[in-house]
Structure formats: C-alpha cells, structure tokens
Amino acid sequence: MTVPEPAFDALYRELILEHYRAPHGKEPLARTDGKAEGMNPLCGDEVDVAVEIGDSGRISGVLVDGRGCAISVASGSILHDLVVGRTPAEARRILEAVKATLQGGSPPTDLDLGDFEALEGVRKFPVRVKCALLPWTTLGEALRDVESRNGRSGGTT
Amino acid sequence: MTATSSARAVLDVEAIRRDFPILATEARGHPLVYLDSAATSQKPRQVIDALAGFYSTCNANVHRSVHYLAERATTEYEAARARVQRFVNAKIPECVVWTRGTTEAVNLVANAWGDRHVGAGDTILVTEMEHHSNLVPWHLLAKRRGARIRSVPVTDDGDLDLDAAIARLSERPKVFALTAKSNVLGTETPVAELCRRAREAGCVTVVDAAQAVPHGPVDVQELGCDFLAFSAHKALGPMGTGCLVSRVEMYDRMGPWQGGGEMIRRVQIDESTYAEPPLRYEAGTPAAADAVAFAAALDYLEAAGPAAIHEHETRLTALAMGLLRDLGIRVLGPSAPERRAGIVSFEVPGVHPHDVATLLDGRGIAVRAGHHCAQPLMRRFGVQATVRASFYLYTTEDEVRKLADGLRAAMEYFRR
Secondary structure, X not given: OOOOOHHHHOOOOHHHHHXXXXXXXXXXXXXXXXXXXXXXXXXXXXXXXXXXXXXXXXXXXXXXXEEOOHHHHHHHHHHHHHHOOOOHHHHHHHHHHHHHHHOOOOOXXXXXXXXXXXXXXXXXXXXXXXXXXXXHHHHHHXXXXXXXXXXXXXXXX | OOOOOOOOOOOOXXXXXXXXXXXXXXXXXXXXXXXXXXXXXXXXXXXXXXXXXXHHHOOOOOOOOOOHHHHHHHHHHHHHHXXXXXXXXXXXXXXEEEEXXXXXXXXXHHHHHHHHHOOOOOEEEEEOOOOHHHOHHHHHHHHHHOOEEEEEOEOOXXXXXXXXXXXXXXXXXXXXXXXXXXXXXXXXXXXXXXXXXXXXXXXXXXXXXXXXXXXXXXXXHHHOOOEEEEEOOOXXXXXXXXXXXXXXXXXXXXXXXXXXXXXXXXXXXXXXXXXXXXXXHOOOOOXXXXXXXXXXXXXXXXXXXXXXXXXXXXXXXXXXXXXXXXXXXXXXXXXXXXXXXXXXXXXXXXXXHHHHHHHHHOOOEEOEEEOOOXXXXXXXXXXXXXXXXXXXXXXXXXXXXXXXXXXXXXXXXXXX
C-alpha cells in the first residue's frame, strides 16, 4: 500500500528502496585482498567492505556486510555495482565523484554514476549524507589496505 | 501555569505550553511535535528571561571584584547554588559544585577522588545501562591506575540485575557508578537500596541523575549516595552547565582537579594553596548567568510539582506503549510505565531507526534515533540503534497519538 509522503519520494526513490530490499554485494568473496570496517558514530551503524582483485588487476568482487538504514544499504549496493570490474584507480575516481556529488560539488561529467543518481536527493537531508557516504569511505580504506598488502608482499619477494 | 506542590496535582499542560516560545515553531510545514526532551528539554520564557536578565542587570565576574555589579552577580550566583541545594535536599549549599554538566561532574569525581583512592588491581563497578558519560571517565581512571572494570548486567525486562549487583558489591569494589534513570529504557533503578548496600561494602557511589532530576522528586539524602551528577539543560535550564552534589565529608578525601583562578587561596610563582570546596572545583570564570537561569528553571519545576510531572509522564508513557504495541512495535525496557516515565525506546519492524526518524521529521515530529550514547546497552539488547521518544511536562496526549500515526505511516511506506 502506498502512503502519500511526497516529501520523501525525493529521498527514498523507488530505485533506492529496491536496492534496500535486495542489496547487491552480499556474496562471500573467494579471496580478500583488502578490507576495512566502517562505523557511523552518530547511529552506531557498522559496515564491513572487502575487495577481491582479479588476475587482470581489476576489482573482481566486493562484499558489503553490515546493517544500516535504507540510505546506507542502498548506497552500499550501488557501490558494488559501480566498482566491480574497475581498477582500484578507477574505483577511487568514482569514490571521489560520489563524495563530490553528496557534498554538493560537481562531479566530473565523463563519469556515469549509474543508479547512484537516485541518491542525489540525500543532499537535501544534510544529516543523512553520512549514511550514504559510509560504505564509500570504508571502500577507500579497503583500497588502502589492498595497497599496503601489496607493499608488504612486494617487500618480501 | 498551575502552581501547586500537591502530589495529586494535575498539570495544566496548555498553560505550561504557552510558557515555551519554541513550541509554536512550525517544522517542515507542521506544528512542531517535540519528543526529544531526554536529549535536551525546551526552555520556558522564565528561564530565557533570567538568562537575559543576568546580562541586562547584573553582569560582572563573580567572586572577584568589590564593585556594585560584582557583588550582585556573586549574590545571584550563590543564591542559585542554594536553590539547587534545596531542590535536591542536599545538607548545605557547599555540597553543590557548578560544572559544565553531568559529564564534567563525573570526570571531576573520577579525577579528584578516583586518583587518590583507586589503585592497581582495584575494581570499579558500573552497570550495563550507563550512559557513556558515566562509563568513559571510569575507563580513563582504570587505565591511569591499573584498575579493572566490572559491571552489573541488565535483565531482559530492562532492570538492573539486583542479585548480580549484590554479588558484585561483595567483591568490594572501590566505587559504584550507577544511573538513577536509564536514558534509553527510562528504567528507574533502586538507587537508595543500592547505595545502602554499597555503603555497607565500603564502596563509594556516583549516581548519574541526568534523567532523574528533571522528571521527578530527587532527595539526595534519601538516596544516600556520595556523589550525584546532573545537567541543567535536561531540566529546563541552559546548556553547558550542571552540578555535582557531594556528601560534604567527601571533600576531605579529594585532591584538587583543574587549576586556575577562583580555585586558589594563595599562589606563589612555584606553588599554590587552594580555596575550600566548592570553589576549589570551580577553576576559571563560571557560567554564572546559566547558573542563575537554572535556578529559575528549578523554580518552574517546583511550581509545577515534580510528582505531578512524573505522573503526567507516566500517563503519556502508558498511552505510547499501548499504541506502539498495537502497531506490533517492540518496546525495550520495563513493562510498567510508572517505572520508566517519560522515555520509550523501540524498534520498528522492517524500518531502520534513522529512516523512521527522517519520516517522522517530515511530519514535524522530533525523535532521537541512534545508540543514545549507551552502546553497551544496545549490544545487550542485540540492536545497533533504536528510536527514542521522550516526553516532558509540556507534552500532550495528542502529540503521542501523532507519533503513533507517523509510525504507522513509516511502516506502510517501507512495506509498499
């Protein structure tokens, strides 16, 4: 049953609710090449992001694990869709574009942020921006973890 | 407003509401429904006027100069201390130290008393339902002194486990830090009994009364605690001020804490001696105007009647719990509304607390969503966050019904 709550339809777009109900990125990874734990101290929400790097050097899998609100869960699901198949450098560029979008800046025009555009309504709800950012900032840390693990293994071989 | 001290008094809520200018606010196109008083209460014009009045008529630094204004400011500031003393029935005004709030009051005890009496291997007893402000200062003390933390668990019904508390006290902890009323569950704990048992075990008690002082009668001598901490801003007063009320004998066992002006007797270039308490614990220029405004807040609460406020909140809590139960919403904490007056924390099936709060906000309804600075308690109940609605003397039954309507709409919105 649909309840008329027009003020929220900009925030909770149908696409966001679809991602929230059946989020992507819940499949366990064959291997973890980097991971990080994110936390939103405001609400206590926690999210773990793990990445797997394939032989081609591209991200072959992302696991977004944790409980959260509709905004953070949908954001994590879209994150999965956007970064799988990208190189870590491309993923970082998307991450920066997402941050710029949420914080009211203008992202590069040559990047297609796919379903993420549905999350742009969050900008009107400043306290909720952190919810949308949480999986992304955690991805940034997971990518740093990939680099530091590479650094270590590089040093031993 | 209806001024009476009779315990059976009924609040004239409509008259009270006219004293709170902010309640006329329109939020997101709706009349504001403020259900977040446990985070901070709104302020009546009497308090706002007292704050402006201090700056308009007697602003000067206190306990320093001899001029006319300084004398007036000091007199008002000390009268406010005596007002607090009467409100919580402390023995003498000197029992009251002005702090920045509950948090600073607990930090004061953990440092000035704790550093002298808690040593390596000693036990600090806390409860699972403490707010971070009555937990983290003890973590810091434990780390400084090599002490260990033990805790009293919370039962499924949201009460302190009394048998466990008694057992823990028999292990002779040095200090027992406990809340008088949980900021999440609303649970009113058996403070007097626990303090008596702690005293028998030779254990010092530090009571967090941040949620107790605003919502019902608190008599510090009846409670029998060594220290009582609370904030002004949850009890109609200004933000950034609060009190530590100590048994006066405790001062003999405490060292100085923060150093600076006002807390000294004589200062030489390489050493100093200290003023007698309470000024010893009020280094620097205090929030004098806020103290004076807090006295006005306590006048207001007393005129309304703490017992009548508690009864009003109990009625609203019972109404809210019934409406939420009908919606299939899980309410955490005691099932008896009179033992949790004014606070209802709950989980809405299928909707995250943040989403609930945003949807309610769209109807002008202010609630708190989050961990409420009580993460151990959240873990105890297996949740990361809850929604909390909290009521005060200006909350109406109509507002509680609006909350229930908003929750029904939120559940339907996410079910679509």
